Amino acid sequence: MEVELKELLHDLESLNQSLHDPSHRASLDKLRLRIEHLTSMERSGPARRLKVKDMSAEVVDSNPYSRLMALQRMGIVENYERIRDFSVAIVGIGGVGSVAAEMLTRCGIGRLLLYDYDKVELANMNRLFFRPEQAGMTKTDAAVQTLSDINPDVVLESYTLNITTVQGFETFMSSLKNKSFRPSKEGIGVDLVLSCVDNYEARMAVNQACNELSQTWMESGVSEDAVSGHIQLLVPGETACFACAPPLVVASGVDERTLKREGVCAASLPTTMGVVAGLLVQNTLKFLLKFGNVSPYLGYNSLKDYFPTMEMKPNPQCSNVACLERQQEYILAKPARDAALKAKMEAESLSVEEGPLHADNEWSISVLDDNELNSMDATSSDALPEGLVRELPSADEPQRMVPPDAPLVSIDDLEELRRQLDALNST
Amino acid sequence: MEVELKELLHDLESLNQSLHDPSHRASLDKLRLRIEHLTSMERSGPARRLKVKDMSAEVVDSNPYSRLMALQRMGIVENYERIRDFSVAIVGIGGVGSVAAEMLTRCGIGRLLLYDYDKVELANMNRLFFRPEQAGMTKTDAAVQTLSDINPDVVLESYTLNITTVQGFETFMSSLKNKSFRPSKEGIGVDLVLSCVDNYEARMAVNQACNELSQTWMESGVSEDAVSGHIQLLVPGETACFACAPPLVVASGVDERTLKREGVCAASLPTTMGVVAGLLVQNTLKFLLKFGNVSPYLGYNSLKDYFPTMEMKPNPQCSNVACLERQQEYILAKPARDAALKAKMEAESLSVEEGPLHADNEWSISVLDDNELNSMDATSSDALPEGLVRELPSADEPQRMVPPDAPLVSIDDLEELRRQLDALNST
Numbered sequence: 075m076e077v078e079l080k081e082l083l084h085d086l087e088s089l090n091q092s093l094h095d096p097s098h099r100a101s102l103d104k105l106r107l108r109i110e111h112l113t114s115m116e117r118s119g120p121a122r123r124l125k126v127k128d129m130s131a132e133v134v135d136s137n138p139y140s141r142l143m144a145l146q147r148m149g150i151v152e153n154y155e156r157i158r159d160f161s162v163a164i165v166g167i168g169g170v171g172s173v174a175a176e177m178l179t180r181c182g183i184g185r186l187l188l189y190d191y192d193k194v195e196l197a198n199m200n201r202l203f204f205r206p207e208q209a210g211m212t213k214t215d216a217a218v219q220t221l222s223d224i225n226p227d228v229v230l231e232s233y234t235l236n237i238t239t240v241q242g243f244e245t246f247m248s249s250l251k252n253k254s255f256r257p258s259k260e261g262i263g264v265d266l267v268l269s270c271v272d273n274y275e276a277r278m279a280v281n282q283a284c285n286e287l288s289q290t291w292m293e294s295g296v297s298e299d300a301v302s303g304h305i306q307l308l309v310p311g312e313t314a315c316f317a318c319a320p321p322l323v324v325a326s327g328v329d330e331r332t333l334k335r336e337g338v339c340a341a342s343l344p345t346t347m348g349v350v351a352g353l354l355v356q357n358t359l360k361f362l363l364k365f366g367n368v369s370p371y372l373g374y375n376s377l378k379d380y381f382p383t384m385e386m387k388p389n390p391q392c393s394n395v396a397c398l399e400r401q402q403e404y405i406l407a408k409p410a411r412d413a414a415l416k417a418k419m420e421a422e423s424l425s426v427e428e429g430p431l432h433a434d435n436e437w438s439i440s441v442l443d444d445n446e447l448n449s450m451d452a453t454s455s456d457a458l459p460e461g462l463v464r465e466l467p468s469a470d471e472p473q474r475m476v477p478p479d480a481p482l483v484s485i486d487d488l489e490e491l492r493r494q495l496d497a498l499n500s501t
Numbered sequence: 502m503e504v505e506l507k508e509l510l511h512d513l514e515s516l517n518q519s520l521h522d523p524s525h526r527a528s529l530d531k532l533r534l535r536i537e538h539l540t541s542m543e544r545s546g547p548a549r550r551l552k553v554k555d556m557s558a559e560v561v562d563s564n565p566y567s568r569l570m571a572l573q574r575m576g577i578v579e580n581y582e583r584i585r586d587f588s589v590a591i592v593g594i595g596g597v598g599s600v601a602a603e604m605l606t607r608c609g610i611g612r613l614l615l616y617d618y619d620k621v622e623l624a625n626m627n628r629l630f631f632r633p634e635q636a637g638m639t640k641t642d643a644a645v646q647t648l649s650d651i652n653p654d655v656v657l658e659s660y661t662l663n664i665t666t667v668q669g670f671e672t673f674m675s676s677l678k679n680k681s682f683r684p685s686k687e688g689i690g691v692d693l694v695l696s697c698v699d700n701y702e703a704r705m706a707v708n709q710a711c712n713e714l715s716q717t718w719m720e721s722g723v724s725e726d727a728v729s730g731h732i733q734l735l736v737p738g739e740t741a742c743f744a745c746a747p748p749l750v751v752a753s754g755v756d757e758r759t760l761k762r763e764g765v766c767a768a769s770l771p772t773t774m775g776v777v778a779g780l781l782v783q784n785t786l787k788f789l790l791k792f793g794n795v796s797p798y799l800g801y802n803s804l805k806d807y808f809p810t811m812e813m814k815p816n817p818q819c820s821n822v823a824c825l826e827r828q829q830e831y832i833l834a835k836p837a838r839d840a841a842l843k844a845k846m847e848a849e850s851l852s853v854e855e856g857p858l859h860a861d862n863e864w865s866i867s868v869l870d871d872n873e874l875n876s877m878d879a880t881s882s883d884a885l886p887e888g889l890v891r892e893l894p895s896a897d898e899p900q901r902m903v904p905p906d907a908p909l910v911s912i913d914d915l916e917e918l919r920r921q922l923d924a925l926n927s928t
Contacts, residue, residue: 147768148726342571
């Protein structure tokens with residue numbers, strides 16, 4: 075709109091120059107002021123967040139990364155800022171993929187590649203992310219619009235295409251290989267591919283691409299009845315690929331979508347899809363930033379709040395040729411893997427001996443050995459910082475009655491202690 | 502901006518009338534057209550979704566409820582439309598509460614009551630929901646802005662207050678009691694209270710209110726290191742209240758926030774908070790719409806993808822007087838509860854005998870007994886609908902070689918079968 079207002083001002087100026095009667099000067103000045111006011115209104119519109127050069131750990135309200143950089147201080151992640159180096163491809167920007175993209179964007183991921191051929195519809199509004207006013211836009215365009223507003227630091231690449239077509243698959247492959255974002259990177263141009271599609275054919279296309287490129291990926295899915303889902307890690311050659319254990323019955327030669335009956339659609343819920351997206355991106359962060367245990371498979375049965383886990387080895391009779399090649403490579407590389415693991419373990423045991431585990435002890439945590447603990451009397455252990463009091467579930471017994479060498483808190487019941495610890499840990 | 506453009510047009514008209522030289526007509530017409538174009542651009546801005554009178558199950562792209570109403574056809578929920586009758590109060594519109602509010606809004610909940618006293622800051626941008634341009638707005642105002650755009654059918658009530666102050670607590674209590682949304686409702690004016698706060702004092706205020714009002718609520722929390730969380734169901738008198746098993750160390754007489762050290766903040770992640778919000782709202786939907794098992798407690802340890810569950814009985818020595826009163830009532834009501842349960846079970850066993858379990862068999866599922874299955878020959882069982890083929894993990898053995906009374910699919914390995922079934926179930 076700013077362009078249009080500029081043209082309007084220009085036309086007014088031309089009129090001004092063609093008018094020779096000075097009595098109109100005041101009217102024209104008023105018009106000019108009005109247009110200038112409109113222009114400044116347009117400019118001052120919703121304030122956009124500016125780009126941030128470095129991730130700062132400073133604790134101020136204006137720092138969008140303070141709560142993420144705190145993961146370092148808390149000892150969860152060694153170097154959070156590394157997240158800016160990573161490229162993640164998300165295939166399928168639906169109920170799971172769009173939320174995964176938003177989570178990674180808010181985490182400050184370096185680069186996101188988004189693939190979808192579909193358009194936003196009002197029928198998608200029962201899931202998070204897309205807004206009603208985006209109905210009719212392609213999902214990739216709408217996602218870029220929203221994500222670039224949320225975090226302008228993320229490099230967004232949008233591919234409006236169907237990866238199951240010949241042309242779409244070729245563009246998909248070449249976009250994954252493109253290393254211009256970080257030319258020094260080992261392997262191909264992305265660090266992880268996330269599959270968030272809703273059909274078998276598209277999963278097989280992602281599987282094919284990742285097997286050919288030897289690229290680690292994660293698969294996700296939500297059941298047609300909306301109440302269960304799963305995530306799965308696939309490392310070509312090392313774990314089962316998607317073709318190693320295919321479904322028993324699959325569509326062939328026809329579009330899966332036309333198999334669906336008229337007037338019937340799958341159910342979906344923002345809850346199940348939000349949980350699956352959260353578990354998927356959590357696994358992604360653990361994988362990229364090297365913390366916690368990366369889950370090989372995690373299911374979510376929401377009716378029973380049951381979360382099955384398992385591991386799947388590759389199938390030596392897999393029908394996918396590229397998978398068999400990766401399996402062969404993985405077997406051949408075993409001696410090199412073993413040697414690297416041994417060297418790493420030796421280096422780690424050396425570094426533990428050399429320096430302190432945590433150089434800056436922000437929380438003033440000190441380690442006491444059991445003898446010290448036993449020799450502390452109940453009085454000195456009661457000396458909490460000002461403003462803190464102990465609250466015990468059964469406050470009837472005066473605390474001073476605890477004998478000096480009994481445990482600091484007297485509890486009859488182990489179950490009770492577990493409850494209290496859980497409550498303390500998870501608030 | 503539309504008003505300003507109208508004034509601009511009006512001024513141009515005045516100028517036109519004061520100009521008597523017809524040679525300027527063309528310039529003025531051009532200016533007028535430009536302003537009219539700007540007005541129509543402004544008007545056609547983001548289109549808002551209109552209110553919908555009834556929830557329709559019609560499968561069309563323009564229906565925002567088709568995927569939710571499909572839960573009925575799938576046999577998950579008996580009457581999804583009942584969701585419009587329910588009122589849910591959310592205390593704390595932060596990383597968990599805002600996402601919970603968005604999920605319930607997209608599910609088409611009847612009415613949401615939102616409580617928070619805080620403002621949106623850029624430091625909140627590492628969690629879902631709030632946008633950078635909302636920095637400086639109160640969280641309640643920003644939430645109402647976003648949620649009313651997403652689903653104008655939801656009645657939103659926003660309370661910008663601190664429930665731990667005397668005045669705030671009074672307003673909180675009276676808003677929960679207000680029954681004008683559904684005067685015929687039993688009990689108080691809300692069906693569930695969700696606690697999504699980040700401190701002990703606010704949790705104790707929610708606990709006090711719900712104990713006094715005998716109101717079921719759900720508590721949620723995320724750890725300071727951002728990698729674990731929990732949800733918990735609290736039914737006054739029936740389960741432990743928040744005071745029944747308090748944390749071992751709590752702040753007293755001082756604001757918890759001032760206890761935090763300068764320059765130190767808690768870590769947070771959109772993943773953990775998204776998962777906790779998803780589990781919380783899933784439990785809410787199960788509770789309100791009566792499907793699946795409502796979890797009494799569900800933990801989430803993201804480093805190990807471990808999800809502990811437990812149940813907590815009330816503490817007969819609880820320090821909360823209202824909790825002890827509810828416990829007494831619950832014990833006294835036992836005979837009535839037992840009688841109601843017995844009557845319900847009798848009614849259910851009667852209705853099972855009377856009619857078919859699923860009247861409309863949309864998926865044409867029929868039950869075969871084992872004898873029928875054994876007498877089917879392999880040829881007829883191979884007759885899949887057009888466009889479907891069987892894909893077996895080991896396609897080497899021709900399928901015709903399976904003897905007629907063997908299982909339909911020949912698999913040596915039970916593990917293999919489990920993998921295939923899982924893959925089939927969860928795509």
